[in-house]
Amino acid sequence: MAGGRNRTITRFILLGFYEFPKLTIVLFSVFLWTYLLTVSWNMGLITLIRMDSHLHTPKYFFLRNLSFLDICCVSTIGFRMLSDFFKKHKFISFMGCTIQYFFLSILALTECCLLAAMAYDWYAAIHNPLLYTAILSPTLCLKMLAGSWISGLFGLFTQLCALLQLHFCGPNVINHFFCDLPQLMTLSFSDTYFLQVIRSVFTSFFGLTSVLVIMIPYGYIFATNMKITSAEGRSKAFNTCASHLTALTLFFGSGICVYMYPKSGDSLSQNKLVSVLYTVIIPMLNPLIYSLRNREIKGALNRWKKRMVSYNY
Known part of the structure; x- marks a missing residue:
């Protein structure tokens, strides 16, 4: 026996994208460029927010931490x-495998909570714009960020304790490009009913609860937008909200689909493709979605360009 607890399996085989042997070079190039773009865009956004004092507000405090989570998430498996x-x-x-699952899970669970905190930030900015900075004080922002990390760590710790009790005595082939809980459960020789219950509970809590918390301020935002008399202003506001909601739908929808979908051979292959959304695509799109049409970000970029020009001269 190796690894303790009657575990004969000490290593696994990750199949990755074995279904596309002729597209190895193409897939490698696509994922490499996606990874480089994700890191560069998010690092650029973090640096810009850090350097420009006009962006030292609660909104960009949360956005900077979201970019940090996205970099860590894509690097964990990249x-x-x-x-x-x-x-x-x-x-x-x-x-x-356990370490990879640990980091990816805590980052994903923390991001769920952070997105809910960002939704509250939006609500406070629209509902009480004059008291916005007073309501979301630096102390409260730090507490919300710490609460997101603590909640993610607690959710992961419970699942990790159950995962470490599993015995692996049979096949060791994982049909995925990273170690994930659904795939490990299919290989376990142990009874996974308790772990399935825990997974469903935490998926429902972090996923559905976060979605509900996020939808409340967005409902208020839509109601406020309907009162805008200018058709151009209403259209711009709805386009901004639509882009944010699209990113949120992809992130939460893909996560819920993966962790609440019945396990089977076909579904594992489908889950692998869906997992690309929240581990690769979403981290790349987030800095664009949250800042591409943002006047404050554009203003910060213009100020940075002027400083660079004046510095060169």
Whole structure:
């Protein structure tokens, strides 16, 4: 026996995107460029917010932390996924698999809570614009951020304790490009009923609760937008909200689909493709969606360009 607790499996094989052997180079190039764009765009946004004093507000405090989470999320699986494209034997140890799941899960759960906090920030900015900075004080923002991390850590800790009790004595092939709970449960020799219940409870709590919390301020935003007399102003406001809601729908929809979908061979292949949304695509799109049409971000970029021009001269 190896690994303790009657566990004979000490490493797993990640199949990755084995379904597309002829597209290895293409997929590698796409994911590499996606990873580089994700890191560069999010790092650029973090740096811009950090450097420009006009962006030192609660809204951009949360946006900066969202960018940090996205960089960590895509990096957690990015290096491993890219290197596996050209490996003949894609082995990962049980401990490495557990560590990868640990970081990816805590980042995803924390992001759920942070998105809910950002929704409250939007609500406060629209409902009480004159008292916005007083309501969302720096202390409260730090508490909300800490609460997001603590909630994510608590949700992960409960699942991780149950995961470490599983025994792996049979197949060790994971039909995925990273170690995820649904795939590990299908390989376990143990009874996974308790873990399935825990997964459903926390998926419902973090996913559905966050969605409800987010929809309340957006409902208020839509109601406020309907009162705008200018058709152009109403259209611009709705376009902004629509882009944000699209990102939120993709993130929460793909996550709920993966973690609440019945397990089967076909569904595992489908979940792998859906997982690309919240682990690769969404982190790349977030900085564009939340800042592309933002006047304050554009103003900060213009100020940065002027400083660079004056510095060169």
